[in-house]
Amino acid sequence: MPRFDPRAYKKRIIVTWNEFAPKYHSDWASKDIGPFKSTSKVVKISRIKTGDTVLDLACGTGVVTKKISSKIGNSGKVVGIDISPGPIEIAKKWNTKKNVKFVVTDVEKMKFVEEFDAITCQYGLMFFPNVQLVLRKVRKFLKKDGRITVAVHGSKRTAPYFSCISSAVLKFIPDFLPIGTPTVHRFGTKDLLRVEFKKAGFKKINIYELNFEYKPGTYEDYWRDYFTNLTTPLKKKFKSLDSRQFVAMKKMVEKNTRKFTKNGKIIFPWKVLVLTAVNPKKLSG
Ligand SMILES: C[S@@+](CC[C@H](N)C(=O)[O-])C[C@H]1O[C@@H](n2cnc3c(N)ncnc32)[C@H](O)[C@@H]1O
DSSP states (O other), X not given: OOBOOHHHHHHHHHHHHHHHHHHXXXXXXXXXXXXXXXXXXXXXXXXXXXXXXXXXXXXXXXXXXXXXXXXXXXTOEEEEEESOHHHHHHHHHHOOOTTEEEEEOOGGGOOOSSOEEEEEEESOGGGOSOHHHHHHHHHHHEEEEEEEEEEEEOOXXXXXXXXXXHXXXXXXXXXXXXXXXXXXXXXXXXXXXXXXXXXXXXXXXXXXXXXXXXXXXSHHHHHHHHHHHOOHHHHXXXXXXXXXXXXXXXXXXXXHHGGGEETTXXXXXXXXXXEEEEOSSXXXX
8 A cells, every 4th residue: 555655745736736727716716606705704814904915825726815916905915826837827817916926836845035924825734744844934934923824624524525525435446545645624623723733833823614515416416527527646546446346436425425415416514614823923944
């Protein structure tokens, strides 16, 4: 069984997000649906104001960055960073204001000459293999008393869109992902999220719970959408299944979605946690 290797994982992240970014942007991030109802809330909760200098971590196609750029005015500045060039290309196309800049870089390696009044990160934290390293860097580039605002998905139980499929897939293809690969549910409870920020020395930690719904249509719609969105590295894994196993896996997914199905249509609950915290002291080094 392969074990988690951060370098190989980051390479796969880049391939995956370069491939998935157009669909992610058009079908999810740019729409006010399901978990993306959080985008305006994250910016509101962050209390970013006119003239602020802001850093948006794992900015993807720039949905949070754009809202920030409208809020800070011409005297402010926002920098969006992401490890994958594909999402950044999309972000640049529709974020044309002079107060926005995008940079392709791994958050674990980020370097800046400026310091920031605020830092945001929507649906990125769970992908960083070394979160403590990232949070130490955040404390280095965030001003004293500057605020970080982070949105993450809930647990397997509270954000079952992912887990209804992934739990079945892992039963049939146990090496679908190497052991120890970070999951989207990694910070899916208030305790898990709070511990990480406390450990990194942040103060005034607050966590808000947002409860959304996502309606993917019928079970068949949900299944089809998953498979059409599957990126090349994962698609290859399904080739190991014979047709009997494939049918059994699909049945298991259908069973997992039953408790969320009403009149033939799935309604997934989708919990999102939004954390805010303050940097008590700028770290040097
Ligand atoms: C779910 S998207 C979130 C994008 C955006 N924040 C939003 O709310 O739509 C996750 C993003 O994290 C980026 N990412 C993953 N690991 C990263 C890393 N180590 N450094 C920078 N970006 C990373 C991916 O490339 C992807 O664009």
